[in-house]
Amino acid sequence: MGIKAIPQALAVLSQPYRGRPECHYCGGCNKGCLVEARYSSLAAFAELKNHSNFTLKPYAAVNTVLMDSRTGKAKGVSYIDTRNKQEFEAYSRAVVLAASNIESVRILLNSRNRDFPSGLANSSGTLGHYLMDHVSFGDVEGFFPQLAGRATTNDDGPGEACLYIPRYDYSGKGNKKYVGGWRLNFYTGCGMGPGPGASLPGFGSAYKKKIKELYPAAVSMGGYGEGLALDSNYVEIDPDGLRDPWGMPQVRFHTSAEYPEAYAMVDEMYGQVNEILKASGAEILPYKKGNPEPLGAVTHEGGGARMGDDPRTSVLDRWCCAHDVKNVLVADAAPFVSHPEKEWTLTLMALAYRTCDHLAEEFRLRNL
């Protein structure tokens, strides 16, 4: 069909790196890599613990940013020891929140005070708003008849999509009814679970044998599209007073993924998935065309403390420092104002590096 597909990037080491060994191909990547050959932020923390100027505080759940009312700057954080619910304080020249976007937003909302009655650094009123997640739909499943009954192989593998088609229709040509673009993922192999045969009608020995026959022949395809950052998708502190097990106020979500652009995108994704699967000789299992899945379904969430030059319409400046409190920074996906159809992690990490560089420079210039 002339569509370029690439292998999925997996963040798995092919050779030893900084004390982490290379991959031994066990295929359990998604269950938490036991030897840390696959990147995880936990592994990064484990590496940091050897630095003399780094202290890791396990069991510490930050609940608020502490403010110095005299200078108008943050002076540290208070946190709860989750083992005994005792509250502690830690002091610092700057506070960087990187708790994942909703948690960072929750900490800011819970840090409200007399100067910031609707949440710290929320003079714009946009804190918690413009949440995003990838536009997605229920994967289309099927099987390749020519692979039925083959001997099983250890291709539970990376535990993720194996093949990836990026950048569908970012061109803006034609008369597409959505913004941005989307991408497709393929999943195949002998996974954990019965595979495509389980969706077939029937029961009994014949059904069970069909499951086994089709188990190594599974294929499924899904897609992720760029979601819109809508003001109407937001979190607030739960008005009914819901709290987490440590007594900290919880958030309530107000989100909908069912906007016209998402429907248009999902329509096109279904069409393309069908075309590709048919062209590849796969048998497609019957499915019901679904609505765009709710925000949070893909767990690629972002937004909530967006960056921008105008303090009236954004929480953070271009360096991810809060407009209102310059020594409060956010280094997760909360600053995103839009997102690509791809994974966000590398962009997120690049932004975090940039934010840290800026912070170091501000320290050097004694601005903070």
Added chain:
Amino acid sequence: MKGKQIGRRSALKYFGFLSSSAAGWEFLANWLPHGSDALASPGPAGLVPLTGGSQVSAPAGPVEPYSLHFFKSDEFRTVQILTEMIIPTDDQPGAKEARVAEYIDFVLFSASEFEPSLQKHWIDGLEELERQSNEKFGNSFLRVSASEREELLKDMSLPERDPKAEQPGFPFYRTLKEMTVDAFYSSRVGLIDVLGYKGLAFLTEFPGCTSPPGKT
């Protein structure tokens, strides 16, 4: 990320029920083969290693008899028969060997906390089955013949083959089938012994696709 082949996500849902309560944790510990370290304590990075895979040795020693948590004994007997009809023991083990009915009993017990409607769904479903059995064969499901049971389940599953057909027992049939399939193919017996799942095994190199292009 989502992996949405049938069974994966929903199986995880039910496992979630089990692993989030102390009683469920105990059940899972008994559920897994004796001597298995599949439920190990968290490792250095705070991750719980799941070492189910093919390295775990087969169960040793007698398994303690299971005491019912949710079903009454007649109901449980019915559920045993139903799950063994969905995934029978043939030339390979089935729902019986994987003790699927016990799994369902415990999931339903745990559901009181997480999804109470699931309990009602099962009780109503079993009542509907009884009603149809009495109407059609003038006797309880437990007392009709194997071929009559087969016919009852075929009737209940009719909308699978004919989407326009109406069958009051169909939603229950779907749940029964889904949970049986989830339980069986997430068990050691189903996933490893029957399907031949080979994942989570240490390889010194990854062979990739071993077939020449265009061949299987």
